[in-house]
Amino acid sequence: MKLVWFRRDLRVKDNPALHEACKTGEPTIALYTATPEQWKQHDLSPRQADFIQRRLEVLRNDLAALNIPLLFKVVDDFSGLPAYLAEVCQQYQVSDVYCNIDYEFDEVDRDNAVAGTLSLTRTGFHAFHGKCILPPGSVLTGGGKSFQVFTPFKRAWLKLVQSTDYSPVKPPLPISPTALTKALIEDAKEIDLRYWYEDSVSWPVDDNTIIQRLRDYCSYRVTSYDALRDIPSEPATSQLSAYLAIGAISPRQCLARLLTEHPNAFDDSKQGPQVWLSELIWREFYQHVTASNPSLSKGKACLSWESNIEWKHDEILFERWKQGKTGVPIVDAGMRQLNETGWMHNRLRMIVASFLVKDLHIDWRWGERYFMQKLIDGDFAANNGGWQWSASVGLDAQPYFRIFNPFTQSKKFDPEGIFIRRWVKELENIPEKFIHDPYHKNYGSDVSLSYPKPIVDHALRERRHFPFSKLPRIT
Ligand code: FAD
Numbered sequence: 227m228k229l230v231w232f233r234r235d236l237r238v239k240d241n242p243a244l245h246e247a248c249k250t251g252e253p254t255i256a257l258y259t260a261t262p263e264q265w266k267q268h269d270l271s272p273r274q275a276d277f278i279q280r281r282l283e284v285l286r287n288d289l290a291a292l293n294i295p296l297l298f299k300v301v302d303d304f305s306g307l308p309a310y311l312a313e314v315c316q317q318y319q320v321s322d323v324y325c326n327i328d329y330e331f332d333e334v335d336r337d338n339a340v341a342g343t344l345s346l347t348r349t350g351f352h353a354f355h356g357k358c359i360l361p362p363g364s365v366l367t368g369g370g371k372s373f374q375v376f377t378p379f380k381r382a383w384l385k386l387v388q389s390t391d392y393s394p395v396k397p398p399l400p401i402s403p404t405a406l407t408k409a410l411i412e413d414a415k416e417i418d419l420r421y422w423y424e425d426s427v428s429w430p431v432d433d434n435t436i437i438q439r440l441r442d443y444c445s446y447r448v449t450s451y452d453a454l455r456d457i458p459s460e461p462a463t464s465q466l467s468a469y470l471a472i473g474a475i476s477p478r479q480c481l482a483r484l485l486t487e488h489p490n491a492f493d494d495s496k497q498g499p500q501v502w503l504s505e506l507i508w509r510e511f512y513q514h515v516t517a518s519n520p521s522l523s524k525g526k527a528c529l530s531w532e533s534n535i536e537w538k539h540d541e542i543l544f545e546r547w548k549q550g551k552t553g554v555p556i557v558d559a560g561m562r563q564l565n566e567t568g569w570m571h572n573r574l575r576m577i578v579a580s581f582l583v584k585d586l587h588i589d590w591r592w593g594e595r596y597f598m599q600k601l602i603d604g605d606f607a608a609n610n611g612g613w614q615w616s617a618s619v620g621l622d623a624q625p626y627f628r629i630f631n632p633f634t635q636s637k638k639f640d641p642e643g644i645f646i647r648r649w650v651k652e653l654e655n656i657p658e659k660f661i662h663d664p665y666h667k668n669y670g671s672d673v674s675l676s677y678p679k680p681i682v683d684h685a686l687r688e689r690r691h692f693p694f695s696k697l698p699r700i701t
Contacts, residue, residue, distance in 0.1 A: 326356035331523035362517035
């Protein structure tokens, strides 16, 4: 018997571990282990938990069509997994376990512990790369080191990918059923992750819808990605991040579809398909960085100068930011979109992160955690990378003093205030001229607003840019 252990790869298509197990033609079972205590520590958002739970039902049906039963078990945390996997392998006489690799520190530890325990009974443990287009460790500098900056990484990635077979693996063929696999499929119990949930139904989980979303995106909207991707009121981005985060779709599927529609996507022009590919490469970059820097998973900044920064730990300001009540409309619109939907437009993620760190001077780790608690697409590598970039403590070619002016950003990317009005109802009727800054001195002092006044004066903060003024400048 073979066993496929599912984690953040909740799909049947382009799943290297499943593909390899099925290739043997032997009876196969699948397993998903929920670890709610571990998830609490990692701040898994209740919305993503609901999303995973719903996706597991789809996966179970897809696997049943291949005559593979999906077993399900709640184990408090990772420490209970080696013993549990050993028990399952013994119970079902499993000779080999197959899985796709997660690159975060605790996950690598988890797999090492499980592989070690299984080796005691000579059970094989086979791990595959299914999370990236090019696996971590394959894109290296001329000196064989990991890249620390995105642009040269992208250049090397583009060169390597074109000499690599990046096509998705073929869908597995059904395996001959046995009395045991049939019985396990019939016996399937309700899946309950024993976590708390928040409604994620606006994110469909069936394959047809997800694949159609990818196809439609690559056929039509991707062509205007370069022009519209920074406008939050436009549905110009793919909104595939939630699916990529739980592995309901693979990055290789995304690349394959993009190239089918736009065979020139690898060229170095700056059109929609090329720019979209660049974002997929950002995703790869952060996965590779996570794999090569285990300390990131322990809250460490990439750049050591962070030790010079004295973060403020102001709970009241932090609460106002979380609730979208900072008095800065574009920041509040973004935070309210996050709180209500579990997703936030990328431009706004950068604006609200910069505001928390550079205007409120609050530790980026607080923001990173809050995002993970709320995001439906929460992904350690992308989130940690995004926060470190925004706090200027990450791997970034720009010097530390990049500070977003939220009012300028607002005028540039939401000029008519369409997005602000959608999320900040108190400002629905404000004239366009003042939508970005409703407490501007020229806007009648007799106007009474139910919207809060700004909790900080951006201009003042920017001039002082404490605590960043203490930092050395990158040359
Ligand atoms: P598209 O614009 O359509 O891009 C396609 C795909 O490329 C995305 O689905 C995503 O997988 C990837 N991608 C796009 N931009 C980035 C990026 N900057 N970094 C890494 N991958 C990228 N993304 C997450 O998936 N999970 C997170 O937890 C997350 N946290 C973030 C936190 C901060 C502070 C910042 C600044 C960015 C964060 N991002 C995160 C990256 C980015 O905001 C989202 O991937 C993007 O908004 C998702 O929308 P989309 O699917 O429509 O993306």
